[in-house]
Amino acid sequence: MTKQLTYGAAALAALSIMAGSVQAQETVIWWDFLSGGDGVRMKQLIDDFNAAHEGEITIDATTLEWGVPFYSKVQTSVAVGEAPDIMTYHASRIPLAVDQGVLQPLTAEDFEAMGVSEADYAPATWDAVTVDGQQYALPFDTHPIVLYYNKDILEANGLLTEDGLPVGLDSREAFTDTLMQLKEAGVQFPLASVTADGNFMFRTIYSLMAQQDGELMTDGEFLAGDNAEKLTNALSVLQEWTNEGLQSTYTDYPATVALFTSGEAAMMINGVWEVPTMTDLQEQGNLFEWGAVELPVIFDHAATYADSHAFAIPANQGSEMTPEKRAAVLEVMGWMAQNSLFWATAGHIPAYGPVTESADYQSMEPNATYSSLTENMIFDPKTPLAGVAGPIFDVMATYFVPTLNGEMDPAEAVDEIVYELNDM
Template identity: 50%
Template structure:
């Protein structure tokens, strides 16, 4: 009887011990493909390591559908606790009032400071008054992929098989002409029939001239109009010379390079895993590399954007929940080396400048672009899925295929976007 009584007492004592309190963090992202796989793996790792916090993730459709969903959810106070957000959308997000401020106390709870990140990404994540509204997770840009087989025996490959000798537009076009002579179907491949691919190349050429698409409330002010026309003229010349594909949508532009029909590709770092996977399978058929887009026009810079973490406005979370959210964000930053495997450059400098990342190729080769990145204009009509991208597919893409003169196209961009700013 004493034994049974002891067992009963022990059972009662155990049931009296409260269960470990667990904060449930609702997470929204727009990450599909390889990015989605990597993020889901990071979420699983976080949940395994944090019995007191559980991330419940939902992946929504990328682009306009995602940001429309966020706007609607915030309006009724039913947004997630944390979400991924493109920094190029920051000005519109601030105008719509969908982003909460990330305070110094929040950063402290995440175990980071503003100085933990590359300055360009922090600026892009902040409002004009310097208040932070997102925490940068990466810097992703277009880079110049190259197929070494078209450059062998030329001045464009050094003794180690690295791309060299492209210091201006003339050099690059000489390399394109060489590739054409060697049988390249499209010496430089990019998505000439896609809004994103066309905009990123155009914006890089514009910014490399020191040009600005939008300054304040004016589109292509002053000599920026001529610089925009020059960028379109260059892209048109590539088409006229048969150096770039006609009306190539994104998938087709990638296929041209991976199938060996292009010597170069101007595309995002996110295609690095594609190249690595093909190489590992032995199906690529050539040796390749990737570098920062060379300084073709006088200024070393490249179009770039960042995935970031943001907290929706109009949230009703407790201080404990908010601390849990910042714990999630801080952990993701400190474990972003796994995210870098998708080709991205970590925005968190401790990882980006660490030994492990410096050994990650080709990321380490183009990582310097983090210091010279050109984010989209700080305007509500710019950024992912914006009127600026609409102008790329509706005006620039037709122009580079010969349907409008470069200056005529630049003037049309100015007119179309200026109307959106009124």
């Protein structure tokens, strides 16, 4: 009897140890859409997190195809309760996600558990993940467009300031003059732009609208009041540069990057995510001296379009997350935010203020130079029709390409855009 009790006690003790181990080790299922340099860096962050939380939390990560395929899979997976525990999400897509019911809201207690607060974020970035006063994600970064420039070409033509910045960033006239001087000096393409892809050019055009305090949507109406005129102004500037031979025409994304990195284009408008491309080429000895800076002020004041990669928790139908699992997910979110300095090497601006305010970040170039644009950021309008790969992009892109390449009158294009957007 005593022996049986002893064996029974030992078995119970073993079960208790096993149960404790199961509770201590949480596996967090993760989905992202990050490829290229972004993907490499995120995989490193995930490895670092797993190493720091060995025996406690493990991230089991899967990378899916960017854009519509990713968001379609999220929607269908949530409906059957098979979505991940955490996923990356574009801030611009959150209004649609809320409309679809695919995201769990985050509470004040959640942010406290993450060790972050609203005060740690730029107001525009925090607002971008907020719908009707409720937060649905934790911003991880902001990834705006910037102006890349070839310092060697600009310096050779007397178009570099003492601070190492391009001359003419403060007005339409001054920047156009800089482009003209480069053309007259024999530079084949003063400016490289993705003029064959209207979805991409939305970023530049929306920035120029915002420099006039323009709004894409006002009280549920697209391009109300004088906003159509402001869009026309933005398109007119870009068409003028094309007609004058100052900007590349019908150029797709890879060709735009190639024009700049080959030295055929003196400047380029592109996303901060191309910083690793430039950094790697220069380290290999295959690139000139270069820099990146906030877009020039073409109209009234500085403004730049941006989006944010954020972390969100799917609202899995019929599959409630345990308190232990949620605690693990929140630990992942908070750790990623607080360790996002490495993410900045992808060119992105970390959303967590204490990181961008750190001495390490302030010494990181060109990131520190263009990070001032966070004070002038504008995000997509809050509508389920907006966001990455959303219907607004598709409608506008149809008219942007022929207009930017000099084949359609800007005012005529805007009339068609206004009709089609409001018809949606």
